[in-house]
Amino acid sequence: MSRGTLALCAAGLLAAILYPLVVRGLAGAGVGVSANYLINVGMLVFFVAFIGQSWNIAGGFAGQTSFGHVVFFGTGAYCSTILHVTHGWNPWLAWPVATAAGALVGWAIGALAFRAGLKGSYFALITLAFAEVFRILANSVEFTRGGLGMLIKADQRPENFQFRDPMWIYYLALALCVVSLAIAWQLTRGRFGARLVAIRENEDAARALGIDVYTEKVKVLALSGAMCAAGGTFYAQKYLYIDPSIAFGVDKSVEMLLVSMVGGAGTVFGPLVGSLVLTAINEGTRSLASVVPALKNVQPLSLIVYGAMLILIVARLPDGLMGLFGRRKSGKRHDA
Amino acid sequence: MLEVRGLSKAFGGLKAVDDATLDVRQGEIVALIGPNGAGKTTLFAAIAGFHTPDAGRVTLEGHDITGLAPHRICAAGMVRTFQITQPFAKIDVRENVMVGAWLRTGERAEAMRRAEAVARQVGMGDQLDQLGADLTVAGRKRLELARALATGPKLLLLDEVMAGLNPTEIAEIVDVIRAIRDSGVTILLIEHVMQAVTSLAEQVYVLNQGRMISHGTPAEIAADPAVVEAYLGHGAAARLARGAAHA
Ligand SMILES: Nc1ncnc2c1ncn2[C@@H]1O[C@H](COP(=O)(O)OP(=O)(O)OP(=O)(O)O)[C@@H](O)[C@H]1O
Ligand SMILES: [Mg+2]
Numbered sequence: 001m002s003r004g005t006l007a008l009c010a011a012g013l014l015a016a017i018l019y020p021l022v023v024r025g026l027a028g029a030g031v032g033v034s035a036n037y038l039i040n041v042g043m044l045v046f047f048v049a050f051i052g053q054s055w056n057i058a059g060g061f062a063g064q065t066s067f068g069h070v071v072f073f074g075t076g077a078y079c080s081t082i083l084h085v086t087h088g089w090n091p092w093l094a095w096p097v098a099t100a101a102g103a104l105v106g107w108a109i110g111a112l113a114f115r116a117g118l119k120g121s122y123f124a125l126i127t128l129a130f131a132e133v134f135r136i137l138a139n140s141v142e143f144t145r146g147g148l149g150m151l152i153k154a155d156q157r158p159e160n161f162q163f164r165d166p167m168w169i170y171y172l173a174l175a176l177c178v179v180s181l182a183i184a185w186q187l188t189r190g191r192f193g194a195r196l197v198a199i200r201e202n203e204d205a206a207r208a209l210g211i212d213v214y215t216e217k218v219k220v221l222a223l224s225g226a227m228c229a230a231g232g233t234f235y236a237q238k239y240l241y242i243d244p245s246i247a248f249g250v251d252k253s254v255e256m257l258l259v260s261m262v263g264g265a266g267t268v269f270g271p272l273v274g275s276l277v278l279t280a281i282n283e284g285t286r287s288l289a290s291v292v293p294a295l296k297n298v299q300p301l302s303l304i305v306y307g308a309m310l311i312l313i314v315a316r317l318p319d320g321l322m323g324l325f326g327r328r329k330s331g332k333r334h335d336a
Numbered sequence: 337m338l339e340v341r342g343l344s345k346a347f348g349g350l351k352a353v354d355d356a357t358l359d360v361r362q363g364e365i366v367a368l369i370g371p372n373g374a375g376k377t378t379l380f381a382a383i384a385g386f387h388t389p390d391a392g393r394v395t396l397e398g399h400d401i402t403g404l405a406p407h408r409i410c411a412a413g414m415v416r417t418f419q420i421t422q423p424f425a426k427i428d429v430r431e432n433v434m435v436g437a438w439l440r441t442g443e444r445a446e447a448m449r450r451a452e453a454v455a456r457q458v459g460m461g462d463q464l465d466q467l468g469a470d471l472t473v474a475g476r477k478r479l480e481l482a483r484a485l486a487t488g489p490k491l492l493l494l495d496e497v498m499a500g501l502n503p504t505e506i507a508e509i510v511d512v513i514r515a516i517r518d519s520g521v522t523i524l525l526i527e528h529v530m531q532a533v534t535s536l537a538e539q540v541y542v543l544n545q546g547r548m549i550s551h552g553t554p555a556e557i558a559a560d561p562a563v564v565e566a567y568l569g570h571g572a573a574a575r576l577a578r579g580a581a582h583a
Contacts (some may be wrong), residue, residue, distance in 0.1 A: 204422055
């Protein structure tokens with residue numbers, strides 16, 4: 001990393017760490033903001049950036065676009081929740097197991113789809129199909145409690161992966177986001193990432209140059225699935241409730257894809273930038289609707305802005321917002 | 337080093353390669369020539385694992401590699417380039433070549449050092465930061481060569497790396513290829529540019545309509561009536577001979 005980028009990262013991280021303290025300070029000083037609301041919004045930014053990065057690693061770096069990434073998210077959410085609620089596991093212990101389950105599902109879907117030679121939109125559609133199958137299964141089998149969903153008993157103790165103070169869940173989301181950035185950054189430096197990019201750019205050339213395309217693709221989907229599943233557990237522990245359409249619904253898949261594409265697929269900071277922008281739009285339109293009476297009934301205002309934005313980006317900025325900073329900002333640097 | 341025995345590959349009813357046999361000895365430059373559509377690229381693809389042969393055997397240094405996956409064949413020391421160049425478009429030349437170099441090292445610094453050395457060797461030393469998509473035809477051809485060379489091969493299969501180049505560029509790449517051979521890499525190349533074939537190759541194989549119709553030194557090939565006919569049409573050799581007798 002260059003000095004400038006490094007300094008920028010350090011400054012960003014410091015700001016993120018100080019953010020809850022600052023908004024609390026402001027609220028304490030009588031500025032009219034709700035500190036917990038703002039901390040919650042910040043938590044969402046990092047959480048969505050994290051699951052977005054899980055999509056980005058497979059979809060952006062390796063070019064294996066998925067429409068059904070939520071299949072991993074839901075796997076993680078259900079796995080830890082079942083272990084915790086039904087079998088009495090501590091959720092912290094269930095977390096790594098759920099993460100491993102995500103890796104396993106990624107590996108299995110990858111093995112099936114890539115062995116069958118599915119690429120491009122065929123692969124995207126098969127992931128969507130898997131997500132739907134999982135949703136229907138979760139709806140109909142006993143051990144997920146079907147459509148009723150699963151409620152996690154509120155018991156706000158840190159050792160129980162529940163926090164009374166939203167600041168701590170904010171810091172946990174921040175930590176996840178930092179880990180995912182580190183993974184993505186490592187991909188821009190190492191052999192595995194170079195192979196993924198080669199596969200994305202041209203599979204035949206990659207094979208000719210000694211890359212085992214099938215194995216690398218399965219590996220990246222397992223990694224991506226593990227990360228996404230970890231996000232699923234996080235979500236379940238934050239909201240203490242999941243049901244099939246939350247855990248396996250298409251919205252989350254779209255959200256992951258959207259933040260990556262808007263921010264810049266295949267770049268280290270793309271999902272974070274995309275998540276910041278989309279969360280800002282979301283919260284901005286929501287508060288606008290609450291102060292401008294004429295907009296009160298335009299409920300899906302944020303969706304309209306999203307849509308317009310996506311059209312603009314697809315048409316004018318194929319590399320996402322990160323493209324605005326020039327292609328070298330994607331973390332590709334040549335200092336060894 | 338490379339032995340191809342009785343290799344056949346058909347697409348539907350079309351016998352693109354029909355019972356082809358070929359030998360490449362260590363340290364040689366061997367050329368494979370033939371008219372358009374003769375099956376040269378198909379033969380390369382079958383040797384390198386991109387097509388499974390319908391019949392025949394391919395051995396590399398005594399090991400049977402028939403039908404192995406391309407990445408295994410590459411790891412075993414044989415690598416092909418593509419006639420229709422396949423650059424990684426959105427990454428630069430250095431990163432393109434590094435993809436090849438990563439085959440033999442897990443160290444970033446080493447992969448980069450190797451990639452830059454190979455790029456310089458093929459004359460791309462000052463294009464390292466250019467995107468794959470931004471290269472000219474000559475640049476893309478060189479990139480094919482550089483990426484393949486970066487995998488550290490014992491045997492290099494080059495598919496028309498001179499097509500579309502001007503005479504100066506051809507002269508440069510001929511020197512590059514000779515230097516690669518002198519550094520210990522054996523080379524099998526498909527080429528239409530005859531002047532390059534005669535100046536580079538010790539052995540020439542001629543493929544026509546899927547069949548190996550001739551092989552020998554460049555001089556022997558040029559004198560073979562079957563080869564002249566393959567290129568100029570049936571009866572051409574006889575016509576040429578008659579023309580020569582009249583003159
Ligand atoms: N994948 C394929 N499917 C069907 N037919 C093919 C395929 N690849 C090649 N062919 C056919 O096989 C024959 C041999 O093609 P090939 O590309 O091997 O010829 P070539 O000698 O390399 O020609 P050129 O000098 O034009 O590159 C041609 O008739 C071609 O149309
Ligand atoms: Mg050809």
